[in-house]
Amino acid sequence: MQFVDLKHQYQLYREEILGELEQVMESAAFIQGPALRDLEAELASYVGVRHAIGCSSGTDALILGLMALEVQRGDEIIVPDFSFIATAETVALMGATPVFVDVQADTFNMDPAAVRAALTERTVGIIPVSLYGQIADMAALNAIAAEAGIWVMEDGAQSFGATQHGAQSGALSRVGTTSFFPAKPLGAYGDAGAVFTDDDDLAQRIRMLLNHGQRQRYDHAIVGLNARMDTLQAAVLKVKLRHFEDEIAARNEVADRYTSALAGSGIPTPTVVNGNTSVWAQYTVRVANRDTVRAHMQDAGIPTAVHYPIPLRRQDALSAYAVAGQKHPVTDAAAAEVMSLPMHPFLSSDDISAVTRALVAASSVPAHA
Numbered sequence: 564m565q566f567v568d569l570k571h572q573y574q575l576y577r578e579e580i581l582g583e584l585e586q587v588m589e590s591a592a593f594i595q596g597p598a599l600r601d602l603e604a605e606l607a608s609y610v611g612v613r614h615a616i617g618c619s620s621g622t623d624a625l626i627l628g629l630m631a632l633e634v635q636r637g638d639e640i641i642v643p644d645f646s647f648i649a650t651a652e653t654v655a656l657m658g659a660t661p662v663f664v665d666v667q668a669d670t671f672n673m674d675p676a677a678v679r680a681a682l683t684e685r686t687v688g689i690i691p692v693s694l695y696g697q698i699a700d701m702a703a704l705n706a707i708a709a710e711a712g713i714w715v716m717e718d719g720a721q722s723f724g725a726t727q728h729g730a731q732s733g734a735l736s737r738v739g740t741t742s743f744f745p746a747k748p749l750g751a752y753g754d755a756g757a758v759f760t761d762d763d764d765l766a767q768r769i770r771m772l773l774n775h776g777q778r779q780r781y782d783h784a785i786v787g788l789n790a791r792m793d794t795l796q797a798a799v800l801k802v803k804l805r806h807f808e809d810e811i812a813a814r815n816e817v818a819d820r821y822t823s824a825l826a827g828s829g830i831p832t833p834t835v836v837n838g839n840t841s842v843w844a845q846y847t848v849r850v851a852n853r854d855t856v857r858a859h860m861q862d863a864g865i866p867t868a869v870h871y872p873i874p875l876r877r878q879d880a881l882s883a884y885a886v887a888g889q890k891h892p893v894t895d896a897a898a899a900e901v902m903s904l905p906m907h908p909f910l911s912s913d914d915i916s917a918v919t920r921a922l923v924a925a926s927s928v929p930a931h932a
């Protein structure tokens with residue numbers, strides 16, 4: 564069984580994908596070609612924002628957002644302690660200070676009360692992560708930011724396609740970012756990402772920044788980088804975007820089946836809070852004796868993954884930003900217990916039963932066995 568089945572997906576869309584790729588190759592418009600412009604228009608309309616800007620990865624999308632927001636050395640930016648490294652790494656790379664806060668036990672997303680407690684006069688922004696495919700509590704976070712006069716930039720690398728009270732991930736903060744890494748819900752055939760905003764000035768800066776700060780050809784207004792989305796990736800994404808709503812529906816069906824099969828097993832299953840829809844980037848349960856459970860599932864041919872085993876404040880690369888004595892009990896418990904099950908739109912009901920049967924059996928094995 565595959566954890567994410569990209570090979571099956573390719574066979575389904577093969578003709579369409581090859582057709583789009585061939586158009587790019589025949590036109591030789593490899594850099595910022597028409598396929599990228601088309602994709603950006605489709606992304607903007609899908610998300611419901613004025614500007615969708617394709618870029619080279621989800622990490623670069625965060626860097627572009629931080630650069631466009633003119634983050635300065637010494638600025639403090641509040642990030643969740645429980646996320647992929649890029650959320651905080653990009654802040655550190657800018658010379659700013661990531662301030663880690665604990666997450667909520669039901670969704671694993673940033674805890675607004677913890678954000679409020681972490682504000683100082685040096686705080687310039689908040690980067691909530693919409694983890695596992697479900698949007699963080701943006702109403703609460705935007706209210707805190709508005710009161711403090713700071714910005715919010717949603718790291719929607721796992722939540723493209725998710726909604727909160729009907730609005731799309733990427734449209735719920737000053738700037739939103741996403742990743743099209745192959746294994747994300749909407750994945751390219753290599754690295755790619757996007758930035759979303761309704762702010763015309765920010766959008767213009769981001770477009771310049773991702774292309775060497777260039778205003779006109781060889782006329783460079785600001786210091787930038789090469790963070791353009793590859794046009795071949797845009798061609799692949801155009802095709803996959805056409806099928807994405809169907810895939811989201813299929814992912815939700817898989818998630819529902821997992822949840823009903825695990826009901827009554829004593830294994831805590833994911834919560835989608837009222838007003839949210841999830842794209843199920845991950846279907847993540849909590850288990851004690853995780854190593855034992857994973858080994859037993861591996862023996863049964865079921866791949867699992869851990870997102871993420873080490874809190875950001877405990878990573879060697881970032882521990883200099885940890886505050887001595889600060890406790891994040893929800894993050895620490897999650898890092899010790901979370902385990903993600905295979906998740907993709909093409910899991911059969913037999914696959915799903917095999918996963919849940921193996922999980923229930925493995926969970927009842929004593930730790931010393």
Ligand SMILES: *Cc1c(COP(=O)(O)O)cnc(C)c1O
Binds near residue numbers: 646647692720721
């Ligand atoms: C995947 C991911 C990123 C980085 O995206 P890349 O496209 O791999 O650079 C950033 N933040 C989160 C939360 C992610 O899951």
